Amino acid sequence: MEKIRIILAGPRGKMGMEALNLIYQTEHFELQAAIDRKNGGKLISSIEGLPPIDAPIYEDAEQCFKEIDADVLLDLTTPEVGRIHTELALKYNIRPVVGTTGFNEQELKELAKEAEEKGIGVIIAPNFAIGAVLMMKFAQMAAKYFPDVEIIEQHHDQKLDAPSGTAIKTAELISRVRQEKQQGHPNEKETLQGARGAIFNGMRIHSVRLPGLVAHQEVLFGGNGQILTIRHDSLHRSSFMSGVKLAIEKVMNLNVLVYGLENIIE
Numbered sequence: 001m002e003k004i005r006i007i008l009a010g011p012r013g014k015m016g017m018e019a020l021n022l023i024y025q026t027e028h029f030e031l032q033a034a035i036d037r038k039n040g041g042k043l044i045s046s047i048e049g050l051p052p053i054d055a056p057i058y059e060d061a062e063q064c065f066k067e068i069d070a071d072v073l074l075d076l077t078t079p080e081v082g083r084i085h086t087e088l089a090l091k092y093n094i095r096p097v098v099g100t101t102g103f104n105e106q107e108l109k110e111l112a113k114e115a116e117e118k119g120i121g122v123i124i125a126p127n128f129a130i131g132a133v134l135m136m137k138f139a140q141m142a143a144k145y146f147p148d149v150e151i152i153e154q155h156h157d158q159k160l161d162a163p164s165g166t167a168i169k170t171a172e173l174i175s176r177v178r179q180e181k182q183q184g185h186p187n188e189k190e191t192l193q194g195a196r197g198a199i200f201n202g203m204r205i206h207s208v209r210l211p212g213l214v215a216h217q218e219v220l221f222g223g224n225g226q227i228l229t230i231r232h233d234s235l236h237r238s239s240f241m242s243g244v245k246l247a248i249e250k251v252m253n254l255n256v257l258v259y260g261l262e263n264i265i266e
């Protein structure tokens with residue numbers, strides 16, 4: 001199998017470190033460089049706790065894309081930075097695989113347009129865990145029969161975006177099949193602002209942030225005399241890595257933007 005040459009943005013992060021190990025252990029993956037906001041000019045192998053890969057670290061993403069020959073950018077950073085990296089990678093004909101969450105609808109549309117114009121594959125996956133993708137698909141199936149639904153997502157307290165990318169993606173998938181419905185009592189009033197959560201097409205999304213959590217989501221459906229709960233738990237970030245691997249392989253044969261791993265798993 002031909003090697004896939006990768007640039008990783010965010011190598012010191014929780015996901016970035018897990019991804020570095022994946023790249024190191026995968027024979028047909030090769031780390032060409034990393035983009036970080038620290039340690040510019042050093043090698044990944046010289047940073048304590050990171051695997052012994054002799055790939056250079058760049059603090060300037062554009063310089064990295066200019067100087068390094070790569071097939072794929074894997075971005076695991078923050079919403080603002082991830083957006084800039086994705087655009088820059090497209091400019092330099094490098095295929096972005098983006099795990100970073102927090103992109104809004106407009107940003108996704110613009111990136112899809114840029115990818116299509118350049119004919120370069122992009123994968124933006126709000127959740128790389130196969131169990132989470134199935135949870136979203138099962139929730140979409142259930143929503144056809146249960147239009148009353150609330151989403152409760154729970155994450156570690158270092159998470160920057162709320163609601164999570166997974167919760168938004170779940171609500172989007174459900175919206176495609178759910179009949180429009182005003183949920184709850186028509187005269188409902190919040191006596192404390194935010195008590196009923198965020199609203200996405202009439203559905204409520206509740207975000208919990210606590211130390212000790214990793215990434216968890218429940219989709220609750222209510223019907224006459226019954227509740228259906230669909231739940232997924234990521235207990236460790238290794239849960240995301242088979243999806244990261246698949247996305248890196250699949251993006252090589254795409255020429256448009258794909259949003260969500262459910263569109264590429266067989």
Ligand SMILES: NC(=O)C1=CN([C@@H]2O[C@H](COP(=O)(O)OP(=O)(O)OC[C@H]3O[C@@H](n4cnc5c(N)ncnc54)[C@H](OP(=O)(O)O)[C@@H]3O)[C@@H](O)[C@H]2O)C=CC1
Pocket residue numbers: 009010011012013014015016035036037038076077078079081098099100101102125126127128129158240
């Ligand atoms: N799609 C999926 O399945 C998953 C997606 N995520 C998403 O992935 C992203 C990363 O998550 P996580 O690893 O937990 O977060 P972390 O905060 O642990 O890691 C983010 C890393 O990005 C670095 N960073 C910030 N700015 C820059 C920059 N300008 N250039 C390069 N690196 C930069 C941070 O550096 P510093 O430490 O200096 O701030 C940090 O090391 C988040 O958006 C999260 O929501 C997370 C899990 C699964």
Ligand SMILES: O=C(O)C1=N[C@H](C(=O)O)C[C@H](O)C1
Pocket residue numbers: 101126127128155156159160163164165166167214215216
């Ligand atoms: O920040 C995280 O941790 C996670 N982010 C993604 C999201 O926003 O859905 C995926 C997963 O939930 C972990």
